[in-house]
């Protein structure tokens with residue numbers, strides 16, 4: 429086994445789902461987004477784990493991701509959140525995926541695909557209430573719902589929208605999220621007034637689940653919090669002060685490697701490409717076999733620290749594709765082959781989580797975990 433691995437603590441996913449349920453009415457359904465290979469954790473294992481806890485359905489981005497889950501034997505509903513190209517429609521039908529739709533042309537293409545296969549496709553109508561990404565303008569929701577309703581092989585299984593700033597505590601952002609929600613409610617009511625059943629109403633992503641329990645409607649789509657990270661401004665501290673004292677998410681991924689070599693250098697010795705770091709005194713450098721080819725991005729540069737036996741040590745010099753160097757100082761007691769945690773849950777002895785790396789690098793935890801790529805084996809714990 430290679431030294432560099434991502435341990436996926438499935439018990440922490442189960443814990444996080446329990447924590448999410450604190451915010452939900454018993455009848456509210458949960459949809460877990462497992463796009464981008466389960467936010468880098470392994471979509472199939474994550475899906476199987478959450479479905480066993482009573483989660484209702486899954487969401488992916490690409491049709492190919494839905495196919496992977498079906499091939500693994502998963503039978504729960506699977507929403508495809510991004511818009512596939514027409515060539516992917518046969519797979520949507522064959523793998524019984526539930527696409528989001530928002531325009532007449534695409535609804536017609538899906539209806540044709542359903543006819544060809546002589547099978548029913550369930551769709552959810554996506555409304556753009558202010559995200560400006562995909563979704564129909566609010567005034568088109570009723571005509572599109574009517575169109576879907578008139579097509580015998582299409583079934584309107586739900587209506588949804590997506591928030592742009594539900595993870596922000598800025599007052600104008602809070603007002604914006606409320607406005608998006610109000611627009612969505614009005615549209616859903618307008619569809620109902622036409623005598624059309626809108627199916628499941630859903631809009632809440634992680635931020636909204638934690639901030640706006642009144643927006644949970646029939647189902648929530650909670651991604652990031654399932655994997656153990658806090659969205660945007662909504663930190664653990666904020667939640668424990670305002671909502672729930674005991675509330676705590678647990679990061680699911682632990683990115684670990686081992687020291688493959690230690691060498692002593694003298695003051696003035698430079699390290700790695702570009703000679704960007706020079707030892708200012710005699711020191712010991714450890715080499716770890718993980719680099720940007722594993723998803724430890726080069727731009728983390730001198731901002732990255734790793735944990736070895738419960739102590740923090742800085743990565744020095746440029747991060748290479750397959751390796752990087754850690755400054756141990758003298759007399760660290762650290763030995764060749766010792767384990768190194770790049771990030772992980774606290775209980776595993778890691779001092780840093782993907783959240784810390786994100787905070788130190790002006791990005792979001794989503795990007796840190798999605799960056800861990802295919803070369804790193806996922807090892808599922810429990």
Ligand SMILES: *Cc1c(COP(=O)(O)O)cnc(C)c1O
Nearest residue numbers: 461509590633634649650651652
């Ligand atoms: C990714 C995604 C989500 C989940 O967002 P989180 O912030 O991870 O909870 C929900 N809805 C849509 C449409 C998405 O694309």
